[in-house]
Amino acid sequence: MTSARPRSTAVAGAPELAADLSFLLARANALSLAAGNAALAPFGLKARSYSVLALASGDARPAQRDLAEYLRLDPSQVVALVDDLQAKGLVTREPDPTDRRANVVVATPEGARLFRDAERAARDAERTLHADLSDAERAELGRLLARLAFPG
Numbered sequence: 420m421t422s423a424r425p426r427s428t429a430v431a432g433a434p435e436l437a438a439d440l441s442f443l444l445a446r447a448n449a450l451s452l453a454a455g456n457a458a459l460a461p462f463g464l465k466a467r468s469y470s471v472l473a474l475a476s477g478d479a480r481p482a483q484r485d486l487a488e489y490l491r492l493d494p495s496q497v498v499a500l501v502d503d504l505q506a507k508g509l510v511t512r513e514p515d516p517t518d519r520r521a522n523v524v525v526a527t528p529e530g531a532r533l534f535r536d537a538e539r540a541a542r543d544a545e546r547t548l549h550a551d552l553s554d555a556e557r558a559e560l561g562r563l564l565a566r567l568a569f570p571g
Contacts, residue, residue, distance in 0.1 A: 458544035
C-alpha cells in the first residue's frame with residue numbers, strides 16, 4: 420500500500436539533511452535559480468547570461484577570463500555565453516587597453532536597457548522567493564553569503 424502523501428513532502432524535515440549546510444545551500448540555490456530563470460525567460464536570459472550581462476553593464480569592463488573567474492565558470496562556458504549575448508546584440512567584445520591579447524565585454528545600449536528591465540524582474544522574483552524573511556534577515560543572509568562567496 421502506498422502513502423497518499425505527495426513525494427515532495429515524504430522526506431520533508433529529514434533530520435539527516437536538516438542541519439547540512441551544503442545541502443541547504445544547494446537546495447536554496449536550486450530554488451533561487453528556478454525562480455530567477457522563470458523571471459528572466461521573457462527577456463531571453465537565464466541566470467548565467469544575466470550575470471554576464473550584469474557585469475558587462477557596469478563600469479568594470481571585464482575581460483572574459485575575469486568573468487570566468489568571478490562567476491566560477493569554465494572559460495569555454497563564458498565564451499559561449501558571450502557569443503550568445505553578442506549574437507543578440509546585447510554585448511560587444513572590445514580590445515582590452517591593458518592587454519592586447521584579451522578582449523573586454525561591454526554591454527551595448529540595447530543590452531544595458533535589457534539588463535535594467537531584467538534586473539527589476541529578477542529582484543521581484545527574489546523578493547517573492549524570500550518573502551518569509553524579514554528585511555533584516557535578508558540583509559544578514561546577503562552578508563553571510565557574500566563572506567562565503569568572497570572569503571578574505
